[in-house]
Amino acid sequence: MSDAPAKIMRPPAFLSEPALAALLAALPEARVVGGAIRDTLAERPVTEVDLATPRVPEAVTETLRAAGIRAVPTGIEHGTVTAIVDSRGFEVTTLRRDVATDGRHAVVEFTDDWHADAARRDFTINAMSMTRHGEVFDYFDGIADLQAGIVRFVGDPVTRIAEDYLRILRFFRFFARYGSGLPDKAAITAIREGIPGLAGLSVERVWSELSRILSAPDPRAAIAWMDDLGVLRAILPEGTNPLALARLIDAGAPADPVLRLSALLTGDAALAAARLRLSAADRDRLVALRSGPVPQAGDDDTALRRLLADAEPGLLIDRAWLAGGGAPEWAALRQRLVAQTPPVFPLEGRDVLALGEREGPRVGTLLRAVRQWWLDGGCTAGRDACLAELARRQSGEFG
Numbered sequence: 001m002s003d004a005p006a007k008i009m010r011p012p013a014f015l016s017e018p019a020l021a022a023l024l025a026a027l028p029e030a031r032v033v034g035g036a037i038r039d040t041l042a043e044r045p046v047t048e049v050d051l052a053t054p055r056v057p058e059a060v061t062e063t064l065r066a067a068g069i070r071a072v073p074t075g076i077e078h079g080t081v082t083a084i085v086d087s088r089g090f091e092v093t094t095l096r097r098d099v100a101t102d103g104r105h106a107v108v109e110f111t112d113d114w115h116a117d118a119a120r121r122d123f124t125i126n127a128m129s130m131t132r133h134g135e136v137f138d139y140f141d142g143i144a145d146l147q148a149g150i151v152r153f154v155g156d157p158v159t160r161i162a163e164d165y166l167r168i169l170r171f172f173r174f175f176a177r178y179g180s181g182l183p184d185k186a187a188i189t190a191i192r193e194g195i196p197g198l199a200g201l202s203v204e205r206v207w208s209e210l211s212r213i214l215s216a217p218d219p220r221a222a223i224a225w226m227d228d229l230g231v232l233r234a235i236l237p238e239g240t241n242p243l244a245l246a247r248l249i250d251a252g253a254p255a256d257p258v259l260r261l262s263a264l265l266t267g268d269a270a271l272a273a274a275r276l277r278l279s280a281a282d283r284d285r286l287v288a289l290r291s292g293p294v295p296q297a298g299d300d301d302t303a304l305r306r307l308l309a310d311a312e313p314g315l316l317i318d319r320a321w322l323a324g325g326g327a328p329e330w331a332a333l334r335q336r337l338v339a340q341t342p343p344v345f346p347l348e349g350r351d352v353l354a355l356g357e358r359e360g361p362r363v364g365t366l367l368r369a370v371r372q373w374w375l376d377g378g379c380t381a382g383r384d385a386c387l388a389e390l391a392r393r394q395s396g397e398f399g
Contacts, residue, residue: 015130020049031114037128095117161194169198236264269290288311295323301340370390374386
């Protein structure tokens with residue numbers, strides 16, 4: 001442990017971005033914390049910048065407003081104010097120490113002690129802070145852990161997990177992105193003991209972390225450890241098959257969390273989606289990926305047009321990933337699906353009414369019959385041909 005800052009040879013470029021520079025000019029004592037430091041040291045793109053400060057939230061708000069910066073109290077009970085600069089949001093959080101925890105939430109009190117704030121964080125690679133000049137304070141050897149590919153809890157892993165059981169999933173999220181080799185033994189032991197605590201978490205928080213794990217470039221090792229330890233069974237009791245997910249990743253499929261969840265699940269997708277409270281769009285997509293017709297590598301263009309008439313190209317492409325992976329013939333099929341223009345049935349209910357048909361069930365019956373005729377013909381008939389077929393069927397020529 002060292003209180004001396006480790007100098008960065010050159011301050012990272014993001015510190016000089018106008019919006020952040022203006023914010024740090026207003027709060028010169030503030031430091032960057034969290035992912036921005038971790039990603040800078042790992043030579044990865046910085047996508048989000050958070051700040052910490054010893055100032056209490058009221059003083060932060062007053063200072064920002066005096067500098068002409070909008071301040072929004074987004075998490076004031078935990079000391080967080082969001083500063084809006086040039087339409088960008090930066091979370092500014094007062095240094096804290098935990099007073100009490102219940103495995104889901106923490107009661108905190110504010111402090112001006114940077115070391116105490118770092119000591120309450122989950123992992124060493126998340127416990128660093130950086131001044132506006134690029135000096136990094138690394139109280140728990142996070143830099144060395146990052147370089148070694150080690151995800152290690154700050155302090156006692158059992159205590160850290162008991163403070164918030166979501167840290168079990170966060171461990172695997174960071175292991176998937178920054179870990180290499182075998183995971184930290186003390187962490188694994190504590191995770192195994194803490195698995196029952198996952199049952200007390202909100203499913204929204206569980207899915208948020210699981211989706212981030214599945215979004216990692218290569219989460220295979222993390223998922224394998226989650227399976228081995230029983231974490232997967234705890235959060236996906238519907239059943240899982242990590243090997244199917246591994247095959248999908250090996251094939252080069254997109255790092256899409258819903259697509260990867262579809263490959264991982266073996267049980268009822270609708271039940272899993274409902275239990276995890278996925279968004280309506282994610283729920284519908286997950287269910288659709290596990291049901292409906294699957295394009296085949298040997299399908300001709302007519303067969304593909306029929307499928308595209310009833311499903312989005314992206315959905316069919318994803319079903320092809322799940323069915324055939326990276327085999328050359330399936331790669332060719334996906335390219336053909338991309339190149340195809342989805343056919344659109346050219347008639348609507350008003351076309352039936354225009355022939356003098358009265359509103360009622362027969363309108364739908366006629367429309368469905370003509371659409372099936374259109375599908376059977378490979379979806380190539382134009383509007384005029386479909387209108388002629390509709391007229392024939394409406395007149396009773398086809399019964």
